[in-house]
Amino acid sequence: MSSTAPAPTTPPGAPHPVPDTLAYLAGRWTVDRVLRDLAGGLEGTFRGTAAFRPDAAGATRLLHVEDGELTWGGTTGRAGRTLLLDGRPDGTADVAFADGRPFHDLDLRTGHWAVRHPCGRDRYEGTFTVVSADEWRLAWRTTGPAKDHLQHTVYRRARS
Numbered sequence: 001m002s003s004t005a006p007a008p009t010t011p012p013g014a015p016h017p018v019p020d021t022l023a024y025l026a027g028r029w030t031v032d033r034v035l036r037d038l039a040g041g042l043e044g045t046f047r048g049t050a051a052f053r054p055d056a057a058g059a060t061r062l063l064h065v066e067d068g069e070l071t072w073g074g075t076t077g078r079a080g081r082t083l084l085l086d087g088r089p090d091g092t093a094d095v096a097f098a099d100g101r102p103f104h105d106l107d108l109r110t111g112h113w114a115v116r117h118p119c120g121r122d123r124y125e126g127t128f129t130v131v132s133a134d135e136w137r138l139a140w141r142t143t144g145p146a147k148d149h150l151q152h153t154v155y156r157r158a159r160s
Contacts, residue, residue, distance in 0.1 A: 015111025016130040022062050022087040024108060024130070025052040028158040031066055039148040044072035046079060050155060060087040064095075108136075122147050133157075 018024040033046035048068015055061040062085040070079035082098040085106070092107040104115035104126065111130040116123060122144030130136045134157035142149040 016132050017111045018091075018108035018130050020087075020091040021093045021106055021108045022052075022060070022085060024133075025064070025085070026054075026062060027052060029155040030158050031068060031153060031155055033151060033153040035072065036150040037148065038150060042073055044070060046070045046153075048080070049158065052085070055084065057086075061085065062087075062093075119144075121145050 029050040029052070031046065031048050031050050035044045035046065036042070046068055048066060050064060050066045052062045052064050055063040064083040064085055065080065066082075067078070067080040069076055083103065084096045084098065084100070085093045086096070087093050091109055092105060095103045095106050097103055104117050106115070106128065107113050108128065108130055113128040115126045115128075117126070118124075119142075122142055125141045125143075127139045128136065129138075136155050138151075138153045138155070140149070140151040142151075
């Protein structure tokens with residue numbers, strides 16, 4: 001007796017569509033990041049977790065809190081960041097810094113999204129790619145007079 005496996009909903013290597021950004025991101029993720037300073041030749045890593053949890057502002061806002069260890073220039077220490085995600089009715093979101101300043105929009109409905117963010121005279125260009133229900137990737141390229149950096153991050157859903 002033979003059985004046929006169900007066809008995948010997304011072809012291998014193709015982005016995985018996400019109809020609701022906040023619903024997809026909610027929960028805990030592991031974070032593995034590689035950072036490169038192209039001008040200085042330095043490379044580092046960040047290993048930790050990311051929690052996307054409801055904020056006191058209500059059901060349409062998630063607090064994104066990363067915490068872990070950064071190794072850079074021969075030194076290892078605690079590092080983290082906090083962002084705010086405000087959901088929109090169409091399943092997309094607005095991302096802001098912890099102090100409320102706008103950062104970028106986020107639309108994962110096709111499984112892929114590209115953003116730009118000016119920071120002083122530097123420019124951040126980000127690419128979000130959803131690989132599966134339990135993995136997404138984020139790449140940042142930062143260029144300008146103060147920075148020439150690459151960051152590649154893999155987020156994997158943490159198992160309970």
